[in-house]
Amino acid sequence: MKLPPLRALPVFEAVARLNSFSLAAEELSVSQSAVSHQIKQLETYLGEKLFWRQGRTLTLTDEGRQYLDAVGSALLQIERASEQLLGREEARLRLSVFSSFAVRWLVPRLPELQRLHPQVELSLEMSTENPVLSDRVADCFITIHRNSPAYSYELLYVERLFPVCSQDYWQRMCRELGRAEGEDGALTPADVARFPLLSTHSIFERAAGDWQAWFQAAEQALPPDARLQHFSHMLLALEAARFHQGIALTNDYMLSSRKDSEDFVRLPCHPVVTGDRFYFAWKTSRRRERGIQILRRWLVDEARRSGLRNVGIDGGA
The missing domain is CATH 1.10.10.10 (Winged helix-like DNA-binding domain superfamily/Winged helix DNA-binding domain)
Structure with missing residues (x-):
């Protein structure tokens, strides 16, 4: 040798x-x-x-x-x-994860990971774009692309968007639409278009791309007179909705805590699938490392328990 x-x-x-x-x-x-x-x-x-x-x-x-x-x-x-071989159970792992996924879904659940697996020392590396899969960046990743043959992937979530607004704004909408708050029946795209639409640029990488896709899913065009307010990130659009500024399109992991479910109303409307699929990724050559497998199993279990993995997923990856 x-x-x-x-x-x-x-x-x-x-x-x-x-x-x-x-x-x-x-x-x-x-x-x-x-x-x-x-x-x-x-x-x-x-x-x-x-x-x-x-x-x-x-x-x-x-x-x-x-x-x-x-x-x-x-x-x-x-x-x-x-x-x-030395009998040390500690597993130090760097996980590269999208900022929104980390803040809204992962971080609130980390105490449970620490309780169940105290030997896992997890360091989060925030990513605003899809990360380059490399040991130089992190040990494992949350990614939306499966473009490296050197890595293995576990599907966590198929992204869909749906309209939400604040509790107060929903009451206002019901008054303007002449609708009782407990009334059944879906809102039409025309109903939604009567109110300010909070748009996130980063989802489709173009202005109003999210709302264009939502209207297209109903076989309609985004009305040319729609009142749009633009934001670079979904976190910003969701905060604007929290403060009664209009209707935002968001996804399941952004509304994964009890507080969020109390702050927001999910409008009775159709969702739209973005085409993005969120994976946990790890280098195949490191597949036997205990820490990576503990984290993989815990993420999948949490995704299932929270309902995230059940959205749009039939079976496994």
Whole structure:
């Protein structure tokens, strides 16, 4: 077995992660010259330059990024395997998760994870866009894409949108529509269009895309005279609805707590499926790691218990 200079590998990982020779030296309790020597030795062995150095700026080369993906994963597996043999039950995991999913669904449930599995130490990495699946980013992910063959995926939720407003605003709507509050029967798209529509740009990546899709699901066009108020994120549109500013389109995990169900009224209207499917993703080569499997099972169980996984899902992934 022909191996590279093994002492240089954790040095390379530290420099790449911290983006600094001096910070890596401080973390590893060695001199900066020792770090430079190890990196030079590794580059000589590989015959490739791993870093570009321009003044104080340090960046990985393409070869360095490729090497880090493989080496970082291997070092993590060695660490996990060693901890298991040493009898240490702690599992430290970084989970990259969308900010809205984290704030509205995951964070309120973390005390239950800690109660059931105190050995799991979970660190959340917030993501506003779909994350790049890499050990450099996190150990596991909540993602809407299955575009990496190196990863395994467990389906948690098929997203749908439905109209909501505040309790006070619903009373106002009922008065203007001449409708008793307890009256059965669905609102028509024309009924909804009489009121301000709070739109989230990020769902379909275009202005009013969410409401256009909702009206299209009823085989109608968004009325040209509809009063639209635009927001970049669903969290903002939902807060505007909470403060009686109109009707917002939201999804199931955004209204997953008791407080939310008391603050909002889900209008008696049709939903629209966005096409986004939320997955828990982990690197297949790390599938035997106990911490990842504990987190996977807990997420699936919580998604089922809260009704999230039952929405639009027939069976498993």
